[in-house]
Amino acid sequence: MTVDPERTAAHATPPQAKGPRMFGRFQLLRLLGKSDLTMGWWVIDSRNGQEFMLVLPRQQPADTAALAQWMSRARQAGRINHPGLAPLVEVGEQDRWPFVAYDRDGQATLTEKLTPQGLPAADAARWISQALAGLAFAHEAGFVHRDLQPWQVCITEQGFCRVMGLEVALNTPVAQDLSHGNAALQQQRRGAERDVLAAGLVLHHALAGAPALEQTDVAHIIAQMPPLGREIVRLPWSTARPIPDPLRAIVNRATDRQERQRYRSARTLARALDGWRIADAEQGGGPLALLLDRLRAVGVLPGLPGSTARAARMALMERERTSELADVVLDDPALCFEMLRSVNTAQVRGAQVSGAGPVLTIRRTIAMIGMDGVRRCALALREWPGPLNEAAAAELERLIARVKHVGLVAQLLRPAGYDAEVVYLVALMQNLGRLVVQYHFPDEALQIRRLMQSAPAAKPGEPDDPGMSEEGAAFAVLGTSIEDLGQAVARHWGYDEEVLTLVRRHPLNTTPHLGDSDDELLRATASCANEVVDATQQPAAKVVSALQHVVQRYGRSLHVGLRELQLAAQGREITAEEHAHPARPAASPAPRAAGPAAAPAATAAASPARGLPPAGLGAARAQAQGVRH
CATH class of the missing domain: 1.10.3210.10 (Hypothetical protein af1432)
Structure with a gap:
């Protein structure tokens, strides 16, 4: 039978007596995750037995035109080819519910990898850096995610990280209407910055072993952080696995309470993570590995003129x-x-x-x-x-x-x-x-x-925000x-x-x-x-x-x-005279x-x-x- 995906998500493990739940030709095996905007399912195609991961919006497009626009945008995003983005297998719709399909093929989501002890720092940093590289490529092509969640980050059998669900979350009318050029560009930039913040929160979850503010939906965490809320998100000092100080500083900057201190682009955050990974790798030469090629090419410093x-x-x-x-x-x-x-x-x-x-x-x-x-x-x-x-x-x-x-x-x-x-x-x-x-x-x-500069206080009488x-x-x-x-x-x-x-x-x-x-x-x-x-x-x-x-x-x-x-x-x-007769400072x-x-x-x-x-x-x-x- 065909079911409403929203209703299906609420019944991830239906009684066996009712038979398998179906979404069109797909048998729903297990709910991978859901947020207010999107949901993901592990499914099997009843025609050939192939396993897929479906990602769907939680809300149907308003009308036929909106559905067609969603399908067009999803197909355009699916044409982006990058190792950090999961290859899109199909863009389709069932009873006006649009979806995108990705090959399961032994991949596991980050949520499936997570334990209460968190992930080893090196693994978490490497995977999120790879995901950020994919997001950066998508942002530069004009696409955003809008709802990055741990279950939308998947790890291949070879240990490589990919992002699913690009452009799946329904967008606002302003950004959908491409005739509003400046407004669409501004919203695309804000969406990209939100993706970077979400990636920082996913990395926080991966290292701490638990989501920030005890919220499983990343969007709920963002809604409680400044400037929308007042909650402060920082990695706890008591974690099951040790977190190196440089990596802790990177993650805390990604979720800093001051917007001006956060990373503005996915590529900048990825570079910081890669820098820590290279410097932390003893076999790679430590911090010197960041510099060796540059030292050989352009020397330590240039000589002063003349x-x-x-x-x-x-x-x-x-x-x-x-x-x-x-x-x-x-x-x-x-x-x-x-x-x-x-x-x-x-x-x-x-x-x-x-x-x-x-x-x-x-x-x-x-x-x-x-x-x-x-x-x-x-x-x-x-x-x-x-x-x-x-x-x-x-x-x-x-x-x-x-x-x-x-x-x-x-x-x-x-x-x-x-x-x-x-x-x-x-x-x-x-x-x-x-x-x-x-x-x-x-x-x-x-x-x-x-980052070292202080900022004026948000309210009169309060101390300046220190750098x-x-x-x-x-x-x-x-x-x-x-x-x-x-x-x-x-x-x-x-x-x-x-x-x-x-x-x-x-x-x-x-x-x-x-x-x-x-x-x-x-x-x-x-x-x-x-x-x-x-x-x-x-x-x-x-x-x-x-x-x-x-x-x-x-x-x-x-x-x-x-x-x-x-x-x-x-x-x-x-x-000597000043020593003998010291002046007042x-x-x-x-x-x-x-x-x-x-x-x-x-x-x-x-x-x-x-x-x-x-x-x-x-x-x-x-x-x-x-x-x-």
Whole structure:
């Protein structure tokens, strides 16, 4: 007999005495799932015994014209060919109930795969990423899903994920009428963003083992989240399976209570998941796997305009100008990094300095690789700005100026007896991740900055909505942290764990426990300088309190106070007279870090003292003996 699908859904397991339930020629075996808008059935074709999955709207089209339009739209969507979209077998209708059919062929829905313990993180991320790739392809072709549910995500026997039900949910009249061009485009965009939010909620369900807000219909969850409702959806901390922090940040961003923080496109969310999967795969090389191909193609950073050519010319001159050449190299972080990479590779160190430790000064590097080596490094750099467009190049230039200013501040704050060049380079290396992300992932870097920005409060009198931390924003965009990317590059250059610890900033969310060893003081000095410059980027009213927080973290170990930090941020060192007659700390905040226009002055001040003995990390230790604070 022929039955109403709505009525059939309410009786998924009819009594055997009534015989098999039929929907036209299809025998209804089991209800796969249903929502307010759609339902899915596992069926068998009575003509040939073939099994299918049917997806139907819960509401009949209003009239014959609406039915014809639904059928036409479903057929158009079915022509989209992508591995992340289930191939459509048939578009049909039975008693004015339209349906689409997909081959069952051993596939299981995500709902059938789910357990109360949730899915392993790697499986859930891989499957949803594949589904998002299919959705992104459909969105770019002008189609949306509108009702993505766990039971509409199916997994093949080979472990590949596909999405069913594209364009099955009945659309609103505005979007159906293609003559309303702008309105239809806006609704298509909103529908695509809703699909991305739904995918995030499906991933939340897959990891947690239970649907958010205890609602099985994703549309009901969305209706209770801002801006429609007030419920907050975040992954619980107590889950049966561990959820890595980067993946947790990605999922929580996908369902963030602030609409501006959520992913706007399926491709962006898929990239974040793929980034985490690649970085998490130990056999794939970890975070470095995200960068290896790019490093080979365009290098670590492009050389600043004119600096590499000048260094190459100077390398052809007399060898007595090593100190002047070192100053030129230090003015260009790209050339610094390229020379340090060159000298610290296992091959060079094994051949030239067997048994010696890593090299962390440019003068020592020049002595090891020679003038010809300097020239090769300079000529190996990509010309400015590499593959970047004008806006991204300007942002990288601003970041380089900021990083060089950090190096200057670190030199001004360093304890007595420590090599200024070593301190400067350690401060630069602590920003390697930021520089690499801005150069190799400029669009993602822009997303990270936007996620870190606070937003005005929704209502007067309420506090502003805070932005994400840099680490959380990087997790949500790249799937790994900026710090880990910098560490991966440094490890790729041949640095050992001792140096990797040295060039890792002290975490902001923990209190640094500082000793008086040379390595700890060098790391603390560079970390303090980074936090000082970060503090000067705060709104004017918050700068002094931010600097006072830095004093609380490092003041005792480095013997610095608020006045010293304010002067260092301005590129000045406190004088003996100021030590003898300390002035009251200025109420006005320290100025912001020098931008590109001020970079030459900052760089000149940052050039290390030429009289200090050239050496690697060991020299800084040797000089610190007996002069340690």
